[in-house]
Amino acid sequence: MVEYVWPDKKDVSVLGGRHDKVDGAAKCTGTAKYSYDINPDKVLIARVLGCPLAHSKLKSLDLGPAENVKGVVAARAMKNVGDEIQWQGDPVAVVVGQTEGAVAEGLAAIKADYEALDVFVDDENVEAAESAGRAEKAGGKVQLAKEPKGDDPDFEEKEIERLFREAAAVVEGRYGIQAITHMCLEPHGSTCDWKDGKLTAHLSTQNVSGTAGQFASPLKITADDVTVHCDYIGGGFGSKFAVDRWDSMAATLSKELGRPVKLMLDRDLELKNAGSRPSGFVDVKVGANSEGVITIWDSHHWTAGGFGGGGVNQSVVPYVIVPPNYRRRVTNVKINAAPARAWRAPNHPQGCALSQTAIDDVAAKLGMNSYDVFLRNLANVADKDRAAVYAEEMKIAEGLMDWKSKWHPHGKGPKNGSIVSGLGMAIHTWGGGGHPSSCLVKIHPDGGVEAFLASQDLGTGTRTVIAVVLAETLGLPVGAIKVNIGNSKYPTSGPSGGSTTVGGVSESSRRTGLDALAKLFEKVGQKLGVASDALVAKNGRIADKNNPQKSLSWNDACSLLGMTPLEVQGRGAPGRNSKLSGSGVAGVQMAEVDVDRETGVVKMKKMVAVQDMGLVVNRKTAESQIYGALVMGIAYALFEERIMDRKSGAFLNAEIADYRLPRLGDIGQLVVEIYEPDSERARGVVGLGEPPVISPGAAISNAVANALGVRVPILPMTPKRVLDTLKTRSA
């Protein structure tokens, strides 16, 4: 009976070590092929025409002039005359041609007329949304510790009023966080190749296993005739789970024209169509006792997830620290923008930014050290199992930041000319349980080992994780394992979203590796005259653990397989009973900033992230996930936002030169510490991608508030917003 567990810490060879990505060199020298890079013979290029207006109606569409352009092969409509269009950039037509130049000329030649309709994009202004009929109540929850006596209909109001009356400190604020786009550097799209009734789709996707069927139905074939292929994906961040309309169009065109068709979105259409994170704004009133512990929370937040509504869920406000008494309400605002898509840790970064800024304002009001206020509020952490972990992580972060010696009360720090500095912190949580995943392991008679999974690598190092797990399991070096992912014909693995991949593929590859090894041990046991359960695989040998002299090299052991490779397929079994993977993490971050009161520029000095993640498989790539998350957090805290013209609904900054993101010189010093005591290791693998991107918004906002003594209410804290705040609320 095989026991599916990880080896003890003292027995590991490669698990948890620092390993280079197995595909690192291919990525760094440009030989890694992304969907955008696949050029089948005679490939045609297709590009999309986006609607130049936001809310509008297509009045006429003439593709003839495009089709007359030399080098254009075909032009097709993606909207019908009379269709209502809800956002700028919505695909109206597609042009296919021999070269980029011909296609660009073809797109410019299309004659289209639109009727402009009323536009609403002012998501910051809930009152305006209400009067424009764009606001919709989206639920809420009231929780009060005290039970009502009798059936007093006014109990809720009275009780909340009482709690505020009795609070030692009450703070009120309007905070917000603007919408951002995914800005995948490889835009959405695919290269579709129809041949003999079958489709090969080189799709830029986070969902290799789940997209074949989506391609099949519009082509009137079944999923078995579709192969989705994606060796490398140039960024997804939650926006690349589905086959989009333009992907289906590429497949249809390939079928119709009998040639491969590559359709990738242009940069501006990528930003306008292919993914944004909902904005969130809140009116919040918080009461706390004299220790700074929140006793009552009353909030109304509104959120815009584009056209079609949706947005920041009610469950994340208040965030992590959930006081015994709270009332929360949500309003969804419908704006003329493309529907939002999942963005790394959906809901959480906004929930954290809207909630933990208020907690820090309590500290400011009481003149307390923010650290102490957060620490005391850990009593109300929603996940009681994690409360102690937060406290431990806070202690570590405090040391790494040197918080104690740097701390000053809000707005009372020393001034260096016009520069003031400040400290802020925030805490977060995430699930990150592994997804269902299957794995096929082949052990060849000559000793070669291959693994096959229809998984994908978003940049987290999926191939390397699988190689490390199988290397540890089979007692081989990491480089000896050939990992094959990115093809939908391999055994099914889940989509990469919600930090589920590393848990999922570690589960399936560990279990399958152990199953395969057990089969190999049977042959080796017979040969050596040893019970197979007394064998261990380590350092390239299979040996009797009681008598290490009795052993075979890996290659000699594999030669016992005869003529055919040993093939074993297995499936992960994440969940409560698994000892290989778990779910649920904490995480603490601290930020230190310099703010120039004259220019409004916020400069990152230092960020500290302390993160638990259960058992670490590859320390090097795990740390990279945290570093990257900090940079993405700095991005939405200080730089990036989707800017829309209120009158026309035009997306004003949908090019890289206009959409500000941090560059190498903007990040300050980043310090990453993985919290992995034995108690964490015992939980198995827990996903890491999402959690560290959650806290930066609140932590950096709190640091700016600590520096200035006033809250810059809206993220990103651009120089203009800082200066506007200083003008209207003098410290």
Place this chain on the structure above:
Amino acid sequence: MNKPEQRAHGKQGFSRRAFLKGSGAAAATAITGAQGLAAEEQATSVVSGMTTITLTVNGKPQKVEVEPRTTLLEALRYGLNLTGAKPISVDGSSGGSTVFVGGKPASANTVLAIECVGKPIQTAESLEGDPVPAAFVDHDASQCGFCTPGFVMAVKAFVTKHPKATEAEIRQGLNGNLCRCGTYAEIIPAVLDVLKGAGNG
């Protein structure tokens, strides 16, 4: 089109000004098949549509079919299947298409292919075994990797030009490249390692 002042610009193959003037009617002045000839001897002709030029990429002269409007990036990616340089921005503001033209870094999507006739072109694919990508791998300075070849080329240019750069100078001097996954914190020590000559380790 054969005025002497325009010819003077075309010493190394093709004159951008001549192209711009001639491009009004979707035609351009280009020197075809001129590889290795002295500028004065080259025949200048007006071309439109597809034409074959020779580009010297990573030390190897290769024929590639281009239109006068074809960018170097398109010629590399579609004509030569060298896809390390990436189409990320329309204007070079991401640095993702960084290659060397005539030994200097350039955004391949802002340079016309025919401008590059006669100039050595170097792409990230030529850096196999080079200390820069080795240091990137060592520090895990790539995630999705889409920006990475362009970043590697930018770093290669930076360390060549500033062999004694400090960390502060690295933070100041490498802001032309955009990484969405946020690998900057690993790129900084990778560059320091290259400068210390430790990138091969």
